[in-house]
Ligand SMILES: Nc1ncnc2c1ncn2[C@@H]1O[C@H](COP(=O)(O)OP(=O)(O)OP(=O)(O)O)[C@@H](O)[C@H]1O
């Protein structure tokens with residue numbers, strides 16, 4: 001989009017001398033194209049294409065990663081993401097319900113948790129989980145790296161999902177709870193059967209976005225110290241890169257992330273648009 | 280025994296005193312219409328009868344159970360009190376069938392087939408059996424309100440509360456809802472109805488209660504309260520609703 005063309009012409013009544021606004025717009029667009037062409041030409045002329053394709057697009061090296069790229073690395077990435085997401089979903093819903101509790105300490109606990117875990121970098125949380133055995137000798141998170149990954153990703157995403165769920169719960173009209181209660185449903189029954197299902201429907205688009213974020217964050221598992229069988233996409237690419245002394249594997253694992261994140265992001269935007277149209 | 284007995288009911292929201300000592304009764308099988316200007320406390324009174332609002336003081340006795348007793352099982356008491364809202368409040372994520380069966384199943388623990396049979400009976404009664412598999416947003420306002428009535432009736436209430444059930448409807452849809460309510464009254468249901476439909480009140484009500492400023496100003500048969508009001512405030516109000524714009 002042209003920036004210059006959005007300029008307002010001065011609201012003068014008499015026709016201005018010189019160029020008409022239309023003409024000036026055309027010239028400005030021409031200049032922008034010219035700048036682009038110059039940059040491209042310079043890049044093409046200066047770059048060492050042979051060595052770039054040798055290192056980043058080395059098909060022989062890329063082929064070395066198969067099939068483990070998918071059967072091990074992508075599979076593990078999906079496992080870490082899905083288990084972390086499930087933990088975050090349950091934890092987030094619980095935190096959101098606590099946030100509305102009539103028991104004040106539950107509200108405080110939930111608020112404190114959310115503040116802390118939204119404020120900390122995910123990396124720090126993973127480093128802390130990794131160092132738990134230092135603090136408590138003999139302590140193990142059940143499920144080894146898989147358990148630690150689910151815990152770390154769950155702790156992070158629960159805080160974000162709690163805020164999302166809270167917005168969703170608040171978006172359900174008050175009359176829904178009143179109607180459910182007037183039919184004799186106890187509060188929790190009304191929550192489970194009437195309010196939560198509607199709230200979840202409302203927050204499906206942001207929850208899908210959260211899945212995309214978590215899929216990327218799963219790369220932090222690399223800081224937990226994983227074995228070859230537990231490796232996920234980022235570490236897999238990194239390890240292969242050092243084995244073959246080539247950056248191609250990193251590019252390949254990056255593309256594999258995009259294979260998942262771009263369609264998911266697209267789905268999230270579609271869901272969002274559909275919901276927007278329904279209101 | 281009266282179905283509803285309200286004694287010296289007070290309700291405040293913060294410093295705003297909305298109900299200022301309300302006393303009235305509804306006998307079994309009676310239809311009582313509550314009329315009055317906006318903000319006079321009609322909805323609040325109705326909502327105190329099933330404890331959607333907690334009264335500040337006073338007693339509310341329904342079917343012999345004192346709902347203001349802190350030891351009372353309010354969920355159990357509410358099962359016997361149907362409520363119909365101005366905004367219908369159907370559950371939009373559930374089919375009409377599920378709207379009518381869910382509380383029977385989850386609250387009354389009726390067997391599935393029985394829930395379904397009772398749902399059909401009541402949808403038949405409101406003329407909407409054909410819509411049993413539709414979702415509420417696919418129905419007109421009048422249809423939604425009739426489903427809401429069927430949903431409440433499926434619990435076999437001994438009392439039905441209506442809070443301006445036709446106020447959110449397009450004029451041409453009001454008649455269908457009122458005729459369902461009229462039929463319900465003829466079948467002997469005990470009903471407490473907040474309404475601006477004077478025609479309905481005149482024809483169907485056994486008693487009309489006029490509220491203003493958080494108190495009951497006038498309480499009597501419709502031919503008295505509507506046709507021959509004793510109080511100036513009632514006359515003023517009726518003049519406005521019966522001859523709007525004059
Ligand atoms: N939850 C609440 N919190 C604070 N004030 C409230 C609440 N509910 C009702 N009120 C106030 O109480 C007063 C009476 O409200 P109520 O809804 O009972 O009136 P109403 O007679 O039903 O009026 P309408 O005909 O407009 O429905 C109003 O001034 C209203 O603003």
Ligand SMILES: [Mg+2]
Nearest residue numbers: 321322323443
């Ligand atoms: Mg009202």
